[in-house]
Amino acid sequence: MKRPIRISLVAALVAASALSTTSPHVHAAAIDDGMPDQGSLDSSQNSQSQGNWSDLAGGVAGRPYIASLSVTTNGATTQIVTNGTATTAAPTSPGAITAVISPTNLCKTGSSNNCYATPNRVGITLAYVKQAGQLGHNFSAPTATLTTTINATSVFDMTIGLNTV
Numbered sequence: 001m002k003r004p005i006r007i008s009l010v011a012a013l014v015a016a017s018a019l020s021t022t023s024p025h026v027h028a029a030a031i032d033d034g035m036p037d038q039g040s041l042d043s044s045q046n047s048q049s050q051g052n053w054s055d056l057a058g059g060v061a062g063r064p065y066i067a068s069l070s071v072t073t074n075g076a077t078t079q080i081v082t083n084g085t086a087t088t089a090a091p092t093s094p095g096a097i098t099a100v101i102s103p104t105n106l107c108k109t110g111s112s113n114n115c116y117a118t119p120n121r122v123g124i125t126l127a128y129v130k131q132a133g134q135l136g137h138n139f140s141a142p143t144a145t146l147t148t149t150i151n152a153t154s155v156f157d158m159t160i161g162l163n164t165v
Helices: 002-020 038-042
Strands: 034-036 065-073 076-081 097-104 121-131 134-136 155-161
Touching: 034 121, 038 097, 065 097, 076 097, 121 155
Parallel strands: none
Antiparallel strands: 034 134, 065 076, 065 155, 097 121, 121 134
């Protein structure tokens, strides 16, 4: 009597092992690299809890900014931002190279839930303009023709002005 149970149990374990090692068919999706531009991050946000630069004490004029930005590719340097300030307009032409500074943990005006006096982190993202108001950050497969060549040899040089943060 014990022997048939053992055989059945072994057969069930072998079948379970075979099933668990079978790989499912996975189809890789294209990378969606869309993100908001600096103007969107400077304006009022629709989030219920996360603030935006407009919620910073002193407003957008007090946020960090790109003071200078250049990229060198194959020995040729392209200056993108020179003497930038918090009010320097970001490029809007498709393919233009830019950088975006975003706040993290900045309290939305009127909220008192987990608030910080200033953002306790900022994010800096190098990007390109996909279309007005929309940026991309996947330089290996851009969805717009870049106005400046970016490849594996490219070196970005950036200075951030911290302002009041």
